[in-house]
Amino acid sequence: MSGGGASTRPAVLITGANRGLGLEFARQYAAAGWRVLATCRDPISATALQEIAAAWEAVSIHALDVTDGEQLARLARELGTLAIDLLILNSAWLGPQAGQRMGELDATLFERSFAANATGPVSVAEAFLPHVERSAQKKIVFLGSAAGAIGVLRPPVNLYAYRASKAALHLLARALSIDLAPRGIRVGLVNPGLADTRGLLALGPDEAPPPDLAPVLQLVRAGVIEMITAEAAVTGMIGVIDALGPATVGQFLNYDGAVIPW
Ligand SMILES: NC(=O)c1ccc[n+]([C@@H]2O[C@H](COP(=O)([O-])OP(=O)(O)OC[C@H]3O[C@@H](n4cnc5c(N)ncnc54)[C@H](OP(=O)(O)O)[C@@H]3O)[C@@H](O)[C@H]2O)c1
Secondary structure, three states: OOOOOOOOOOEEEEOOOOOHHHHHHHHHHHHOOOEEEEEEOOHHHOHHHHHHHHHOOOEEEEEOOOOOHHHHHHHHHHOOOOOOOEEEEOOOOOOOOOOOOOOOOOHHHHHHHHHHHHHHHHHHHHHOHHHHHOOOOOEEEEEOOHHHOHHHOOOOOOOHHHHHHHHHHHHHHHHHHHHHHHHOOEEEEEEOOOEEOOOHHHOOOOOOOOHHHHHHHHHHHOOOOOOEEHHHHHHHHHHHHHOOOOOOOOOEEEOOOOEOOO
């Protein structure tokens, strides 16, 4: 990853940087010498992010709910003519399992998922387009999900609203990659793999996971699916982002660089 000194450091803006993969992105880019604009819904309660900001002078924290158009416009105005080399649209809302299974579908969960996971991230990309365009690296990266890839859909089929909103995001990312290429802006779409953002890998054999996550942990423990650490997922994705160029723009790429079918 290319970093730099105070005057030359590239800048990254990250959504949902208070926990999970967003927090890890903030940590790794800060450690690499980047200017990090870490956004989250509630900066006051973002204690882990505040610790990173206290440790690295080039990290600033900004309030941003990606579904709040007024807040988004205000932040874009506040950042003025700042150049943003890399925009990471990381935030997402998974929602509860209940209401996302056939037989009990809750339409309001679809509305909330699409706002948080599809239209919200694209609105953020649109609002910061001038900042990205005036930067050296000119990259916009969306966090997709294999859960929203139609080509790899397997049972058990659940999380209907989340899956549909991610499939919509994938289409939007692909469309943007084509739309913005003539302006020199590189749009990427990455999948983190199944990354442990809830401390499941640290649970002892007798410790119970949250009920929603018990089926996943069972499959991980049985060796059916692989779960990686948040640190490994983010390190892998940063490698993919570093390599984002004409050959990989607009593809759906796993954290290890493998192409995922749409
Ligand atoms: N972890 C995985 O295994 C995995 C697998 C595939 C894809 N992904 C994708 O990778 C990304 C990060 O995943 P994660 O596991 O780190 O998720 P996470 O731990 O659930 O964190 C989600 C983040 O998004 C934020 N967020 C939710 N709604 C928001 C909104 N309207 N505006 C701004 N921020 C909002 C949350 O903020 P609050 O704290 O305020 O709720 C939180 O910071 C997501 O796009 C996810 O879909 C993850």
